[in-house]
Amino acid sequence: MAYNKTSLLFNLLLLISAFLILSMAESRIPVAKSSPECESVVGVVSGDTCSGIAQQFGLTSELFSSVNPNINCDALFVGQWVCVSGTA
Template identity: 75%
Template sequence: MAMANNKTSKLFNLFFLLSIFLIISVAQSRILVAESSPECETVVGVVSGYTCSAIAQKSGLTTELFGSINPNLNCDDLFVGQWLCVSGTA
């Protein structure tokens, strides 16, 4: 009987430690995501013929900064009327 209680206790402790680890991991990932979101101050609407590099150049931005303040932007698929950030922090 004592062996069963000992095994149950070890299993409970393992489950408890894994649960704590999972909770801490999720909490840390949310903090990292919140800290890395870009802040946009000024936007420009895409017109016919605009490209990402042309917008970045007109705004005085490097292509790296332009890309970082416009995350998930597909420059090959711009459309007229799309709003792009041209001033902000990454």
């Protein structure tokens, strides 16, 4: 089968178009972010602070914050559960 220049150019453009469409589709696939995994929790008691709990359990403030992403350290309340062991 003999191809003329127009057919060859058309097939090349078709191949490039397919490649671009696939690469754009792959870039729109959301990448799942890992969520924190908690292994152990404690209940807040009167006088507790985030930094005090972190220090008591040998955690850095960064690790404490990462395993407790929804904790507002300025508004801890007695009985609130906080994670003291886990992975971010």
